[in-house]
Amino acid sequence: MRTRLLLLFIVPTLATIVLAGVASGNPSELTDMDQTKAAGWDCTPEVPIAGQYLHCAPPGKPSVADIATGQGSTVPSVELRVFNVVDESFAGVESLIRSDLYRNQACPQDAANIPGGGWGLLDLPGADYRACHRFERTST
Numbered sequence: 001m002r003t004r005l006l007l008l009f010i011v012p013t014l015a016t017i018v019l020a021g022v023a024s025g026n027p028s029e030l031t032d033m034d035q036t037k038a039a040g041w042d043c044t045p046e047v048p049i050a051g052q053y054l055h056c057a058p059p060g061k062p063s064v065a066d067i068a069t070g071q072g073s074t075v076p077s078v079e080l081r082v083f084n085v086v087d088e089s090f091a092g093v094e095s096l097i098r099s100d101l102y103r104n105q106a107c108p109q110d111a112a113n114i115p116g117g118g119w120g121l122l123d124l125p126g127a128d129y130r131a132c133h134r135f136e137r138t139s140t
Helices: 001-025 033-038 064-069
Strands: 055-056 077-084 089-100 120-122 129-134
Touching: 033 055, 033 077
Parallel strands: none
Antiparallel strands: 055 077, 077 089, 089 129, 120 129
8 A cells, every 4th residue: 555655755756856857858868959058048149258158048048148138037147058160069068157156266277278167257248157167278
């Protein structure tokens, strides 16, 4: 009886989790730009930023265009998927955190490009953000 009761609650919960993962796409598995867009990520503007990179915001978060123009909400933070514009290959992840929430966190993954691995300042119309790139950039 207890096993049956547990199955009655566990199976629907597990099914919900699996379906939610399929619907939004597992970010760690989204290494193709078309696949990322199909999973609902917003890649606007589809123009190179910081050299040769396209940036995609997750479902439910403002796009890079919204954040850059101040037209979107000023979310506390967002994890962007970044792709090389030349072949749309996955370059890595860029974390954005609103400057008022930034507390001198390290960004060691970016150390090859920014001295000391610091977060770069993005002075934007709606709110300033700090950016940490977790991939090797070919330009700053």
